[in-house]
Amino acid sequence: MISLDGRDVRVPLELSSDVVVVGSGPAGAMVARTLARRGIGVLVVEEGPFVTPAEMPADSFSAMASLYRDMGASLMLGAPPMPFVQGRVVGGTSVVNGAISWRLPEDVHREWVAADPALSDALPYRELDALFDEIEADLGIHPTEAEIAGPNNLLLAKGAEILGLEHRPISRNVRGCRGLGRCLQGCPEGNKTSMDRSYLPDAVRHGARIVCNVEVTRVVHEQGRAVGVEGVTPSGARVRIRASRAVVLAASAVQSPVLLIRSGLQQGPVGRGFSAHPGAAVAGRFREPVRLWEGATQGHEVIGLRKERLKFEALGYDMTLVAARTKGVGASLVRDLEDLAHFANWGVAVRARAEGVVRAGPKRAIVTYSLEREDLRTTARGVKVLCEMMLAAGAEAVFPGIYGWPERVTERTALADLPAPSDPNAYTMAVTHMFGTCRMGSRPADAVVGTDFQHHAIEGLYVADSSVFPTNTGVNPQTSILALAAMCARHVAAR
C-alpha cells in the first residue's frame, strides 16, 4: 500500500501531485479516497510508519512506542496537566482508538449554526446525514454484539440499568471483531475498519500514493497560493512535494495549526479556540473475574447525561494501564496485579467549556489548556456517577482516583457528600478528542478557514480535520470528521 517509505530516502527528493494531503488519519484518508475516486492525483504524506495487523504489539509500552505520538505522553501545560493521545502511524488515530462511531448530534450542529448562520448552507445537516449513512455502510458500523462484549461492558450496562440511566451498546467501525480487547494497541487481526484497512486502500486502488515516515515541516506558498509542502525523513533528507491543485491539511487539531504557524500563516485565530473532551477513569474490584483486557475494548456507553456534558464508556485497557489505576506500591501493588482479572475500568468524557491555545514550539506543539471551575465540578459529578454505577453493578470496592476523596469506596452512601475539589491537580485526566484550532467560519477575523474549508488568506490551502470544528462535540468525533472531510474534498475537487 505504501509508495515510498521515508526511511529509505537519504538524499533530497522532489515529488509532485495534483493534491497533497498531510496526514493519513480519518480526515486525510477520506479526502484522499474521495479525490482519487474522481480521478484526481493524490499524494498522502504521513509522519508515522506503516504497521500491518500482524505487527500490532500486545503490550502498552510497545504499542505506545510504535503507534502513538510521543509514546502517548504528549503533555498539555495547564491545570491539571494532561496527556493528550494521538496516533502517529498510517491510518492515524483510527488505528489506536476504540472504534467508537457517533453521528454529529443535531443539537451540536444547531449550536454551530447559531454561532455562524453561514454554516447552515455550508454544512446542511441533511447532507451530513446522507454522508453518515454512507460512512456507516462503508465501515461496517454497527452496535457491539453481546457475545463479544465481555464482562467489563456488560457490567456497565447492568449498573446504568439499575440507576435508570440511558445506555446502549456502542456502535463501532469493526467487521468480524472477536473481542480481543486490543483496539488501543491496534487490532492484530485487522478487524477494525481503521483508515489503513478501509479508505486508504480504496484510495490507493484508485491511484492515490501514500508516503510514510516523512514529517511535513512547512506549507510552501507563493503569492497567496499554496503550491506544495516541504518535509524531512528520519535521516534528515529534505522532501519537497509540489501540488498543482491544492494542499490539504489533515494532521489533527494540534498539528495542523502548528504547520500553519511554522509556514508563516498566522491569519485569523490560528491555534486559538482549542477545545477538547478531557476524560477521567474509575477502577472497581468485582468478586467475579472481569478480565477487562478481553472482550470489546469499548463496547458499551451511557448517554443519559449527555445534556450535562457527560458521556460514559467502558474502557478496556491493556493490563499495564489497568495496573497503573491501582493505588498501591510494593507488596500491595503485586497483590493487586495477582488480582487484576477482577478489576473493571470505566471512563467519563467531559464536554469541557474551557478553551486553550496551540503554539509552535522549537520542535513540538505546545498546548496550554486549563479546565474551568465548572468543568471540574462536571468531572467530579461524572466520577461520582461512575462509582455509583460500579457499586450498583456489584463492585466490592471502587477507586475514584480524585485526590482528597477516599481512595477506596464500598458504599454508595459514602459518595453522597463528597465535594468537587477546586484544586485542578486533584484530578487525574487525559485528553483524546481535540477541536477548533483552525476554526471554520464566514468571517476571516473569527475563523481560519472559510465555509468551503479553504484558508481565508491562502488560495488552494484547505484544512479538513477537527481543527475546523467550531466547538467540541460531546461525542466521539471520528464519524463527524469523516463527513466533514468528505465535504472538504468536494470543494477541492471543484477547484
Place this chain on the structure above:
Amino acid sequence: MLRELITDSLREVSTRVHRAAIAATAPSGWTATERAWSEALFAALLPAEGRLPGLATLDLDAFWVRYAEVAPPMLRFGLRASVDLLALSPPFVLGVPHTVLGLDAAAREALLDQALRSRVFLLRQLATTVKLVGLMAYLRDPGVRARVGEGS
C-alpha cells in the same frame, strides 16, 4: 546527617561495581548513582511476591534500549528527575537522613507509598511517573503477562 550521606555514597560505589555485572537497570546515559537509585526504587515498586517475579530480577535491556529510542524528551527528563528527586526525598518524606540507598526494603516501599499519597502534587507526579514506567517495563515481559492474565 553528613555521615549517613557518606555511608550512602560508599554503598553506591559498591553497588556500581555490582551493577556492572548484571543487566541494565536504567536508561543509558544515567550516572552509576542514578542507576543504583533507579534499581532501588523499581525493586521497591515491584518486589518478588507470591507467584510474580520482582522487577529487579527481569532482564530489562531491551526495554531500556527501546525507551531510549522512542521516549519523548519530556518523559525522559521526567523519569530522570523523578528518580533523582525521590531518591533524595527521604529526609523530607520520611524524616530520615538517608538517600533511598540508605533505606531498607520496607522503608523504600513506604517512601514510594507516601509520595503517591502526598498532598504535594509534584511528589505524587514523581511517584506516578516511576510507577507507570516500572509497570510498562514489568508488564512487557511475556512471562509476567501470562501470570497476571491467568489470575481469576
